[in-house]
Amino acid sequence: MDLIDHARFDELHQALGKDQTKMLVELLPASYEEERARLLEAISAKDIEALRRAAHAIKGMAGNMAAQKLAEDARTLEIFDGAFDDALDDQINRLDQLVSETVSAMQAALT
Template identity: 35%
Template sequence: MSALLDTTNLDELLAMLGDEFRDIVRQYVDQLEDEVAQLAALCAQRDWEALTRMAHSLKGSSGNMGAVMLAAAAARLEHAARAHDEAEIESALLELPDLARRTAAALRAGRYA
């Protein structure tokens, strides 16, 4: 397991599903930037309910893709949004763009996407 990815899980899924899994990972990677932007927009709108739901969704999809650090960051954002903790929300949102970029790069470098 790398700091960003659970490569053991990814390797198992790749062995089972092959190119179908790569297609799924590519779709996940391709939408990451937009999802992070949408999360920031929901914060700017102070729509805590929608922010909570979207952070929960990112947490789940990231967990499914073995993106453990991004899943943890999304969980942090989800909990902060649920609590309406604006300082923690902003702090969590600050780390997401770079973490999403590094996660996408790691998935590509590992030939999962």
């Protein structure tokens, strides 16, 4: 699966224009960091519902930006029903990496 859905990203770019799309791409890491902090708080508190809400927010944000792989991985956390252990931390680390890779792919698509 590609990091971004290129057809949807192109539609977004055409609808908003290059400058607006570029601005949204640049905001993606900061928006993700806000929800990531909520994920970590939820993990610390072992609060499954808070974890799911934060994952849902990431999934929605990613979906709106055509970041299909990030949205898919966030969906995995949204339906999480396991132990609060290192495997969950690994999933968060994977999201971190996906955000970076996705932003790079989007920036490349805008050039």
